[in-house]
Amino acid sequence: MIDILWAVQDKLGCIDGEAMSLIAEKTGTYRVEVEGVVSFYAFFSSVRKGKIVIRLCDDIVDRHAGVFAVAKSFENTLGIKLGETTPDHWFSLEYTPCIGMCDQAPAALVNDVVVTNLTPAKVKGIVRTLKKTRDPRALVTKTGDGNNGHRLIAAMVKNNIRHTGPVLFDKSPAEAGLKQALTLSPGGVLELVVDSRLRGRGGAGFPTGKKWRYAAAAQAALRYVICNADEGEPGTFKDRVLLTERAQLLIEGMTIAAYAVGAAEGILYLRAEYRYLKAYLEHILARRRSRGLLGDNIMGKAGFHFDIRIQMGAGAYICGEESSLISSCEGKRGEPKNRPPFPVQSGYLGLPTVVNNVETFCCVPPLIARGPKWFTSIGTPHSSGTKLLSVSGDCTRPGVYELPFGVSVQDVLDKAGAKDPAAVLIGGASGDMIGRPEFQRRICFEDLPTAGAITTFSSHRNVLEIANYYMDFFIDESCGYCTPCRVGNVFMKQGLEKIMQGLGEAGDLDYLRELGKTIIATSRCGLGHTSPNPILSSMKSFPLVYSALLNAHPNEFQAGFNIQSALDEARVIAKRRSLIYDVSYGDEE
Amino acid sequence: MNKTMRITVDGRKIRASPGQTIMDACDDAGVYVPRLCDVEGLVPQGSCRVCTVKADGHTVxxxxxxxxxGMKVENDTLEIKNYRRDLVRMLFHEGNHLCPICEASGRCELQAMAYRLRISQATKYPYLQPVRPVDASHPDIALDNNRCILCGRCIRASRDVDGKHVFEYVGRGIHKRIGVNAENLAATNASIDDYAMSLEVCPVGCIIRKREGFFAPIGARQFDREPIGMDVETRQEHHVPKRRPDPAFGNDGTK
Incomplete structure (x- = not known):
């Protein structure tokens, strides 16, 4: 379904009512079901968009890097406002959440083409080129390093690999892991993965070996291995680099997983923002097929058949949650499923399914080739191996760093050249914001777990503005399935804004804490379990910043109520000012 | 496999059969767990979260x-009650619920739940005051989406009982709403005789049956006569097991 919708969206610039009816008719579904899917994903639209859609990344890092000025410049040059389309239906201009380019912000997607390091001065030239060529690819005059220069990627994106570690950038010969795995029984491979204590790199840190064992034990004729390449956590871009430079390793890891759990089919779920990598990844898959590394009897192993297809996402953060991702692969709204049953028991199409992050799969081949002893010798007792970190924000060397688990936040900041770091967000929007006294804490599952995003903010940034941005992000990305996450997050934001406007009272902090507690306790999936974190953790780490903004009201007036702004709407309707509350009433007449 | 088991709810031991949900086991035992999106006869979906309980220490x-x-369930504790109050308040503040002028008043489950949970004061939450279009195109039915709490009961009733699929969720996040299977309701095959349009299905005043408004006078309305949940709490006497549709439907409506 998602593939059909992409084709229609690309061709018509929209999926309107007529198209929905036709799709429903041809696929034997209902129009309203199609509408439900279309309206769920940010990259689909029921109203016609321009042939060239410019999506500016409005992540907090891009904001600090000046995306608003860039947006203004685009608005002036194109003569349209954000969210609008030019009358000739050539250009649409809009904001989009993090596109995974925080290390080269501000960045934008022009259709599938990534444009990085934007400045207001560059905008005129960009629009001129687009108007002349009508082809976003013309914007790429110089390609980035490594495979970004590959003819099938040809992107100006830079890898920014700042520190390579022993696992993901292991120098073992290609396919050494797969070769070794195929000499063992599937159970033997499972044992190695369990012994290595490898844990999922997507954030939750579930033991990979355990997950694979469950899937292998589930009774079924067919099993699935799915790679989660829907890296949507704001500030994370490490999977982008792995997909660009370590695609062979990733597919090798997926193939080993398939062998271990007995899966015959695999899916690589690629986020819409990384569509520029699709042709290259297809090419890698095709090459592996022709070399006998995918398909029937892989590497001559009789009876081991496995192949992979790429499933495009369409712009929904929630699809990084494994059961939502499965819903999306099934062509549905990307909403989480009820658990139990867990995906390893009943996942894609009701079949046992292993879903792992890109980085997790990339850890597998070196781990098999070199053995669990080697793997557990790196990192900490409960977090073996290395972690690929995406560092961005106020630092001189933003990019990816492969470092052993257990590294301190301070070490990372030093390596990245953080400028006057005052607040650091560990793990993106859903992570914790910490202040200077906690910089000695370590990045590992025992202390500060992270899916990889380290976003650093200098002392002149406003902590509340940052928390407010992330709250906005969660409001936009909540699927809306359950009450606390759909509604509660909106209230969290309004509560925070009240404090930001200087209307807060001491009780408002308790209000936010209690509301946050309810959202965390009653939400259905990980999004709502973590969405109050940016506010709650910043309240904890920066209590003085919050309390400085609060008002004391000895006369018990509610500061939250502002009579002047409450009257504004009535003034407009009545076309006159208030007799009582506007002191100078009548003076000007 | 068919052996019944025992679970504890607020210290009271009750029976549960394998595969049964906590809710169904409680219902059969006459223990009421407040709920809005779940209703007998439809597949549960767990979206309103009002039925949140603590099971072995985890909120579910x-x-x-x-x-x-052997599961230990906390249902009627202060912590759980506070969560439920917050959730019901959120639903009130998300839509436009003006009980005094609403036709569903007195048989509205949202209103009745607020009374049961003792929510009678103005709350601390902001009102979102949505302005969503009203669909009055159908000759017999009107839809006032401003009162919708997104419980999805109409979706499941139409799909699983009527076999029609008149409704489905569209949009996401705070903009999520119930869509209809055409430009408007009149253009669908919806009928006033559908189960989805019956008074049992919509818990609030969103699905309006035209020309039937205010049929019961104040004092004789459903929840005037008996508070919400009492039907469950008195169920033990007759002990009729709870009705649920064929599990073959799956919990996400896959056909």
Whole structure:
């Protein structure tokens, strides 16, 4: 379904009512079901968009890097406002959440083409080129390093690999892991993965070996291995680099997983923002097929058949949650499923399914080739191996760093050249914001777990503005399935804004804490379990910043109520000012 | 496999059969777990979260969480009640729920739940005051989306009982709403005789049956006569097991 919708969206610039009816008719579904899917994903639209859609990344890092000025410049040059389309239906201009380019912000997607390091001065030239060529690819005059220069990627994106570690950038010969795995029984491979204590790199840190064992034990004729390449956590871009430079390793890891759990089919779920990598990844898959590394009897192993297809996402953060991702692969709204049953028991199409992050799969081949002893010798007792970190924000060397688990936040900041770091967000929007006294804490599952995003903010940034941005992000990305996450997050934001406007009272902090507690306790999936974190953790780490903004009201007036702004709407309707509350009433007449 | 098990709810031991949810086991035992999106006869979906309970220390939705042997469930504790109050308040503040002028007043489950949970004061939450279009195109039915709490009961009733699929969720996040299978309701095959349009299905005043308004006078309305949940709490006497549709439907409506 998602593939059909992409084709229609690309061709018509929209999926309107007529198209929905036709799709429903041809696929034997209902129009309203199609509408439900279309309206769920940010990259689909029921109203016609321009042939060239410019999506500016409005992540907090891009904001600090000046995306608003860039947006203004685009608005002036194109003569349209954000969210609008030019009358000739050539250009649409809009904001989009993090596109995974925080290390080269501000960045934008022009259709599938990534444009990085934007400045207001560059905008005129960009629009001129687009108007002349009508082809976003013309914007790429110089390609980035490594495979970004590959003819099938040809992107100006830079890898920014700042520190390579022993696992993901292991120098073992290609396919050494797969070769070794195929000499063992599937159970033997499972044992190695369990012994290595490898844990999922997507954030939750579930033991990979355990997950694979469950899937292998589930009774079924067919099993699935799915790679989660829907890296949507704001500030994370490490999977982008792995997909660009370590695609062979990733597919090798997926193939080993398939062998271990007995899966015959695999899916690589690629986020819409990384569509520029699709042709290259297809090419890698095709090459592996022709070399006998995918398909029937892989590497001559009789009876081991496995192949992979790429499933495009369409712009929904929630699809990084494994059961939502499965819903999306099934062509549905990307909403989480009820658990139990867990995906390893009943996942894609009701079949046992292993879903792992890109980085997790990339850890597998070196781990098999070199053995669990080697793997557990790196990192900490409960977090073996290395972690690929995406560092961005106020630092001189933003990019990816492969470092052993257990590294301190301070070490990372030093390596990245953080400028006057005052607040650091560990793990993106859903992570914790910490202040200077906690910089000695370590990045590992025992202390500060992270899916990889380290976003650093200098002392002149406003902590509340940052928390407010992330709250906005969660409001936009909540699927809306359950009450606390759909509604509660909106209230969290309004509560925070009240404090930001200087209307807060001491009780408002308790209000936010209690509301946050309810959202965390009653939400259905990980999004709502973590969405109050940016506010709650910043309240904890920066209590003085919050309390400085609060008002004391000895006369018990509610500061939250502002009579002047409450009257504004009535003034407009009545076309006159208030007799009582506007002191100078009548003076000007 | 068919052996019944025992679970504890607020210290009281009750029976549960394998595969049964906490909610269904409680219902059969006459223990009421407040709920809005779940209703007898439809597949539970766990979206309103009002049925949140603590099971062995974890907060879960009672309507979707399977009972496990020896499970310890907290249902009627202060902590859980506070969560439920917050959730019901959120629903009130998300839509436009003006009880005094609403036709559903007195038989509205949202209103009745607020009374049961003792919510009678103005709350601390902001009102979102949505302005969503009203669909009055159908000759017999009107839809006032401003009163919708997104419980999805109409979706499941139309799909699983009527076999029609008149409704489905569209949009996401705070903009999520119930869509209809055409430009408007009149252009669908919806009928006033559908189960989805019956008074049992919509818990609030969103689905309006035209020309039937205010049929019961104040004092004789459904929840005037008996508070919400009492039907469950008195169920033990007759002990009729709870009705649920064929599990073959799956919990996400796959056909």
């Amino acid at each position: 939705a009672a309507c979707t969480e399977p009972a496990e042997p």
